[in-house]
Amino acid sequence: MAKCVYCKGDVSDERTMQICDRCGSSVWGHKMFQTILQGTNSEKEKGNMELGKVGENTDAGDIQNLHKRIKDASCTSRMQKAA
Numbered sequence: 001m002a003k004c005v006y007c008k009g010d011v012s013d014e015r016t017m018q019i020c021d022r023c024g025s026s027v028w029g030h031k032m033f034q035t036i037l038q039g040t041n042s043e044k045e046k047g048n049m050e051l052g053k054v055g056e057n058t059d060a061g062d063i064q065n066l067h068k069r070i071k072d073a074s075c076t077s078r079m080q081k082a083a
């Protein structure tokens with residue numbers, strides 16, 4: 001089982017992004033988060049997330065943007081409690 005990068009909660013190994021439903025929904029909203037998950041997971045299924053490719057493209061920037069966004073999210077206080 002993978003861990004959420006924010007709250008260290010459990011995340012399915014099948015998920016490309018290591019972000020749990022709670023944190024993801026706090027940042028993007030539940031519906032948008034599900035759409036993002038579907039997009040990233042289908043990329044993985046297509047084989048675009050091969051070893052070596054991960055991190056070369058948009059991943060690093062996306063994660064940095066994510067950190068910025070999650071700081072503003074209501075999820076922050078809950079994450080601090082969990083940490």
Ligand SMILES: [Zn+2]
Nearest residue numbers: 004007020023
């Ligand atoms: Zn989380």
